[in-house]
Amino acid sequence: MAVQLKSFTISKCASIKSEIASNLPRSTAHKLVARNVRRQRPGKLNVTSHLKTAYELVEKEQIRRVKPKEAQAVIEEGYKVLDIRPDWEYANASVDGSVHVPFFVEDEGMDPITLLKKSINMGYGGLWQGSRLTKENVNFLPAVADGVAKEEKVLLTCAEGLRSLLAVEVLHGQGYTELAWLDGGYQSCSEEDLPNQSGECELRFASIGGVSQYFLKLATYITEMQDKKEEK
Template sequence: MAIQLKHLHPFTLHQLRSSGPPTHLRASGFRVEAVSGKELIQSGKVRAVEAKEAAKLMKTEEYMMLDIRPEWEREKARVTGSLHAPLFVQDMDNSIVTLLKKWVHFGYIGLWTGQYFTMINPGFLAQVEGLVSDKDTKLLVSCGEGLRSLMAVSKLYGAGYKNLGWLVGGFNRSVDGDFADIQGTEKLQYATIGGVSYYFLQILILLQAVGKDN
């Protein structure tokens, strides 16, 4: 019995060629970032890299992987040797308005996905520059689903980093063996999954294993 695990927002090259970014991005404050990243990839200024090609590219063309996921995702699983600068960080503001937003977020998203209420990391570019001062360095920008990294390449390109790659679909699109050396407690492709979804995932994995045994 084979079970196909689907993620909430897989982002592919096919979607890049469509009329626009996913609906949930259009309604957010990040639409400009996403469209800009899309245009960079369509024009060839940013290289689109499939997960199955990433390790070879890093070895033969000396790309460095820049993981822009938040710390709680990276702790679960990460490519050994990758650099880390989170594009989003947990919003620690406890004003009444923000607390209300956090409560709504928890009810609609946080409980299901385990994701914290976040904000753009104001020090993102400074952190990258601290890690990679030479802006001619080849960077493969990566996240869980390809959306946040699409935003990140726009910021990085605007800051002068011109040798950028984008991991298509993020780590969610990877499979066992795409990256030889992984650290953490989870599979790389499942690191974005938390909350109630995590327990459903474990049940699906168990059922898949039972199906193979039968």
């Protein structure tokens, strides 16, 4: 029963993020993610153009593609983890020893246009998912330069693998030469893939917020209680 409940909970929470739905072709999933980024993350960043360039760099092997099951081995090779998720996702869970520089930050503007965008975001599931209206972090490059040298080996990570793909293309254009990208993001990683992690939840669930987060915590608690009963 506990296993069934846990499986059901993970399935329901994962369905919140359409970009990681296992029943979608990869190209379709990334289109949905890109659409979500364009809607929620306004700024000067040309998402479509940067993604196209990033994919070309990956295909030409100028940027190393890292699958979830390869992540720990890559870190052990000497790659530094650069986590570019927003602050609230990083606070929920992170890889031990990672450098955190958000690629997008919360848009705290109170002008009429921003307030309208925030209300639309809430209507598109913001309350349930805990998503927030964000904007491009204009201090991203200076902050990265403070923590990462251009010749260092760097593995860029985020929740779904999209934001980190955008960021890795930007860093490549700035002269960073040893770049790797976690394909699929943390949401595709199990605890076995990245065992050295810490936080309030599993790394793959760190981007789940809002009302859905409380359902996840409740279901996890019930599952743990049922597991303990079965052990007795």
